[in-house]
Amino acid sequence: MHTYATPYNIVRNLQPELPVYCFRPERVTASARWFVEKFPAQAFYAVKANPAPHVLDALWEGGVRSFDAASEKEIQLIHGRFPGARIAFLHPVKPRHAIKRAYENYGVRIFVTDTVAELNKILEATGHARDLTILVRIAVSCDGSALPLANKFGAGPEEAAEILRLARRHADEVGVSFHVGSQAMKPSAWAQAMADASRIIIDAGVTVDIVDVGGGFPAIYADTAPPEMDDYVAMVMRSFENMFVLENAELWCEPGRALAAEAESLLVRVDLAKGNTLYINDGSYGSLYDAVHERWEFPIRAIPGDGRKMGRMVEYTVYGPTCDSTDKLAETVWLPAGMTEGDYIEFGNIGAYGRAMATRFNGFGEAETLAVQDAPWPSLYGAASAEVVAFGSKATN
Template identity: 55%
Template sequence: MERHTSALALVVGSNGSPSGPDLPVHCLRPHAATIAADWFVRHFPGDVLYAVKANPHPAIIDAVYAAGVRWFDVASVPEIELVSARCPDATLAYMHPVKARSAIRRAYFDFGVRIFAVDSSAELQKLIAETNGANDLHIIVRLAVSSDYAQHKLSGKFGAAGPEAVMVLREARAVAEELGVSFHVGSQCMRPEAWRVAMQSVSEIIRAAGVTVDIVDVGGGFPTAYPGLIPPPLIDYIEEIKAAFEEMPVLENADLWCEPGRALCAEAGSHVVRVELRKGDTLYLNDGAYGALFDAAHDGLVFPVQLLREKGRPRRPMKAFKLFGPTCDSIDVMEGPFFLPADVSEGDYIEFGLTGAYGSALATKFNGFGEYIEAVIEDAPMSTMYGGVTQPAEIIALKDAVIEL
């Protein structure tokens, strides 16, 4: 893979003339994933499972492994194959609550997976049948909780609630070697107390079911510092979880797990695109909603941006731009606003920061686009949650987020 000191070095030729790439570039900063994972390993009072879906790039898997992460949340057979091949000593947890029968068999018999999530009796029956009534299963019952404090809600699709949750917990307890509960407060959760509220509602269900619980998995949802979405320091989230865990009606030696995706890899990626056309305050780019900028289009996320120009060019005032991606679809639009120098024009390159989570992982080939260059970039991400000092300075802008270089 190409290696550069910065994204600017990637697009500017050594003789000073622009010789930028024709394709958009996934910039990887594996060192940032290692720093994030190391923070979680040191501060989370339990086991940290990397949610592979957020960024399954082998360099990111290796980077979190290098920080000591040995547990991985996987959601499909290809994710299981990927992690098993790279990290043979890893423990895999198959946390998708709905799995194909063939996938359960492959996971259990071919890869030795013993941890499975379910959120219904029907899925539990499938799991029992496809593992031939195994007696070594660690069954994690996914429960529905509120997503009210999260930017990206995950409550609509998975999670058992009410009497059904009570029934699934009892049924799972009867067959599980270890029984766990899990939930997801929603992605990019801006309020640490969301976990306390969730853990209280999960506790009520455990009490109603009257079961012994060996594992509490508090899911993902830990945030990144995007412009306009600056969360409290991560340590506040850890403190809430620790305190709420103490109050839960679970075994005294119950295990505590978390499954961060975004928080481990968002800072480890950025994305370089080229302006193909300017029409007034609108820029047409060579990547967009069907590519690595999915969240900017569909979730209204405003990534930090910087124009990649040689040093020494005069600074221009900033202006708000709306951005279009390259496909013919009119929903391929990122409203932003994205602030860039007023004279941005065709041929300029823009770097989007903090795209490491759900960026390249979501890119499609729609309309014939979706080809990328990959490069390792050695400098720091545009901002970080892992600055090592207390809030508000903990979220440190490592670069002026909107700058003409």
């Protein structure tokens, strides 16, 4: 992968026609090392956040050795790239054939369930193996998260206790897991969830070997900054000490966004300016899905295609490249006046769920990946400059 000093150099030297993922490997390695060194929990990277090989390699370089896979394809990817990795199949609903192949072909021993039916499926598909680790996912509050995940998965208290009792009879290790929602902005969400999990364990009357506090750890975008990561760790560790679990119980977590968000930015080209309306070569069906459908506010900056000096800020409406009229950023964007065809916009901290959500609708979706060495975007893991513009906020470049 070719490396440039900054995206400005990419624009000046290449004038790229396709969107460009600007990869910053040191950001990924820094986030990985932070979790490995400062969070006393086994971190299972949520592969769904960004499965790009270069991102996975940077995580491995930073010390991540465990991975949360949600599909057989993700298991195959990790097993093929890192034969010594620890893989957990943590989707609560799995095809029977995928469970069987995960166990027999890829050495997966860790599975999650939130129903008795899924537990039985796991037991049957693995031939009632005695070396299984079964995590029971419980339903918890998602208060304070940008994307609540409470409705689709998670067992209620009574059912969770029943599953724990059944799992304890068959599995080598048993644990509880939960997810407080994506981009969780309140560390206290983990305290409440862990207290709920502890009550379920007591009701079940079983010993528990593992507490998996899931994902939801945030990243910095261009709206309200989350608390410091140290605050999340302190809350989790205090809550873990009060849980009704074995003294030697393990603590796990499943960071995805927190590890990958700062990995990449997205450099897009303006294909047409129609007054204060811009048409760019990526959008809601590409890596800007979250900017449209979830109203995510990414840090942005304009890069002139001809190197000219850019002036005062004005408000723009921005459309993506497809023929769908809904392919439009949810919020207006403040950018320099006079933006025109051949200028570029960089969306920062889009490494989580950016490329992972992109489709090929209308024949679009192709992109390049280049490495860069600058660090303009806010970081939870180190100092960075503040050269950003937030959607809907008037700022200077």
